[in-house]
Amino acid sequence: MCGGRGTRLDSEAEKPLYEVAGRPMLDRVRGALRRADSVGAVHVVTSPNAPRTARHVAETAGxxxxxxxxPGKGYVADLGRALHDERVTTPVLTVVADVPLLAAAAVDAVCAHYDALAPEPTAAPSLTVCVPTALKGVLGVSADTTRAHGGRELAPTGLNVVGRVAGDGGDAPTDGASDANGTDTSPEHDERLYVTYDARLAVNVNRLADAAVAERLAEGER
Known part of the structure; x- marks a missing residue:
């Protein structure tokens, strides 16, 4: 998902193209997905809100x-459009473009957890990947959306698995029944949580201070 306006970042660059350690965040995410053993195809969702990003994707698609x-009408609406594209099949891993430290190993770990959770195609719940909000505090990055679960506060990472959508036996995310990361939170939706302490998933770059943390950690990985 790379069609957001990214107004909180306060940068002249479109958010997906904001560079961390010399590479656009979007390309860092795409690289992790390409290297992940569990990923067979990648659908890059663009919108009119980020025209330079759309052009970059068109020129570099692998x-x-x-x-x-x-359409660029918000995360939930754009995700809904993508989920109903004939080229997209569920269950599908969804990921935002602002997690520049995403690693193939983290993607594979989430997919392995999901496969164990739903070994049969007919059992297709959705999975929301969270980190403890305290981990974000330790790292010094923002946590705009949180939820209480099991006596602790969690923050969604922007990495999720969507199970079924309308047309194949389930409900698509809809306005008024989804959180900021596009996860359906309506009562009839079968949602599971996966909590990880992986710091690479805890860094969502929403502000320049978050970008500075991501830059420092990315340089440390070299």
């Missing part, structure tokens, strides 16, 4: 990448 053009 063999396993397809481009889905969304």
């Amino acid at each position: 063999a396993r990448e397809t481009v889905v053009q969304a």
